[in-house]
Amino acid sequence: MSDRYCIRGCVVRDEHYAACARRRPDYTGQFPCTGCVAVEARDGVLLCERCFRRLRRHLEDAADIVGHLRSIADPTKAAVFDRIRVQSSAIEIPAPVAADLIDASNDITTTLNMWANHVAGEDRPGAGLPAGAMADAAHAVVQLAVDVILDELGRLANDFDQVGALCEGVMVVHKDAPDVWTVADAAVRWPLEDAPRWAQAACPKCDLMSVRVQPGSNGRPSRYRCTTEGCDWEANSKDDGGLWASVFADPTPAEVRPHDPRWLTLADAARLVERTTGTVRGWVTQNLLAPQLGRYWQDDVLAVAAQKRGEAA
Ligand SMILES: [Zn+2]
Ligand SMILES: [Zn+2]
Ligand SMILES: [Zn+2]
Numbered sequence: 001m002s003d004r005y006c007i008r009g010c011v012v013r014d015e016h017y018a019a020c021a022r023r024r025p026d027y028t029g030q031f032p033c034t035g036c037v038a039v040e041a042r043d044g045v046l047l048c049e050r051c052f053r054r055l056r057r058h059l060e061d062a063a064d065i066v067g068h069l070r071s072i073a074d075p076t077k078a079a080v081f082d083r084i085r086v087q088s089s090a091i092e093i094p095a096p097v098a099a100d101l102i103d104a105s106n107d108i109t110t111t112l113n114m115w116a117n118h119v120a121g122e123d124r125p126g127a128g129l130p131a132g133a134m135a136d137a138a139h140a141v142v143q144l145a146v147d148v149i150l151d152e153l154g155r156l157a158n159d160f161d162q163v164g165a166l167c168e169g170v171m172v173v174h175k176d177a178p179d180v181w182t183v184a185d186a187a188v189r190w191p192l193e194d195a196p197r198w199a200q201a202a203c204p205k206c207d208l209m210s211v212r213v214q215p216g217s218n219g220r221p222s223r224y225r226c227t228t229e230g231c232d233w234e235a236n237s238k239d240d241g242g243l244w245a246s247v248f249a250d251p252t253p254a255e256v257r258p259h260d261p262r263w264l265t266l267a268d269a270a271r272l273v274e275r276t277t278g279t280v281r282g283w284v285t286q287n288l289l290a291p292q293l294g295r296y297w298q299d300d301v302l303a304v305a306a307q308k309r310g311e312a313a
Contacts, residue, residue, distance in 0.1 A: 005038035006048035007163055012037045013230055045157035051167065052157060053234050058171045058183040059153070060220050062112055062146050065186050066105045067139035070129075072190065073101035100177065100189075105129055107181035109142055111169045116145035118162075119152045120278030144284055147294045148277050151267045199224060199248045205233040213248055224248050263295035272298065273305035283308075 015037040016023045022033040039048040047055065106128040113126025126145070129138050149156070157163050171184045178185050199211035203226040210231070216222040221236040224244050237245035270277045280301070283289040288304045289296065 004041040004046065006041050006051055007046040007160070008048070008051050008167060010039040010048045010051060011035045012039055044154060046160060046163050047157050047167070050232060050234070051171075053236070053239070055157070055167055055171050056150070056153060057223065057234070057236075058187065059112075059146050059150055061187060061192065062108060062170075062183045063139045063143035064192055065183060065190070066108050066129075066142045067135040068192055069101045069105040069186060069190060070133055070138040071135035073098065073105070100181075104178075104181035104186045104189075105133075105138060107178075108183055108186060109138065109145075111180070111182070112142055112145040112149065115156075115166065115169070116148040116281070117278070119148050119156070120276050120281070122278055143294060144281055144291075147266045147291075148281065151265060151277070201247050201249075203228060203231060203233050204247075206231040211248065222248075262298040263292075264298055264301065266291070266294070266296065269296040269298075269301045273301055275305065 011034075013035040015035050016033060017036055020033050020036050021027065022029065022031060024032050027033070039050070041047060042049045042052050045052055110126045110128045113128075114124075115126070117124055117126055129141065133141075156166055168182075169180075170182055172182050173184045173188050174182070197213050198209070199213045201211070202209050203211050206226060206228045208226075208228050208231075210228045211224050211226050211233075214223045214225070216237065221238045222245065223236045224234060226233040235244045264272065266277050266280060270280045273280075280289070280296070283304050284291060288307070289300055
């Protein structure tokens, strides 16, 4: 048991501390408390489970979203833009305009590159997208940054000085046109067109048949999100030892990918050749290395490292 609470101030709905003076029905004033008991943090981090999972989901989606924004910003694909519906749920959001697509994709890229630099120990501003960046190029740039951040997400989310800023930059949804766009801002305004289905099992939190299943793609795990208002439970097929994948019996085994240990994560690749993750990322930028689904082929990594050593000698 931890006695740490979610740093974002999450509270349990309708649960109150004994000292709460604004609880219904005793309190009849204008500002009743809707719940004041703090939500405990997930083990090892400063966020509650829900905030952590949401942050992770937005990071995992970032590359697809930026690619999506770039593809609908492309005038040759203007027809697609007409079909994109703005999905405003609880909050009133002004309809975005075309210039927002450019701003949003650039802001998200800048923010994520900045965090990737930071994780790699280089505190400098993040690069944005070149003006005419095509969707797949933009996707690749963002995925590269996201891989670095996700590798260190546990550590970042346990760092008092950083976790707030990371959440702020990634998962906050602004009500008006944002000064700086977050992944969540873009996801609300230009939702990715996926085909979720209703789960055949109840939500573990609210017990209602209200969980949507979104099949995994691009190496991402499948996701389960409750749509009950005020519940917002979510998990992916890897959480809790893969429990939810069996509960919600995913008909499409999305992550069947023969595990070959020679496909390395960015962090493992860097460790193998005793370089920083930033250096290995640099090799990708220089087209010396081509990761697949965020994995690096061991022999390629070794070859580039050898080549670089040769150059330096
Ligand atoms: Zn209360
Ligand atoms: Zn929270
Ligand atoms: Zn629920």
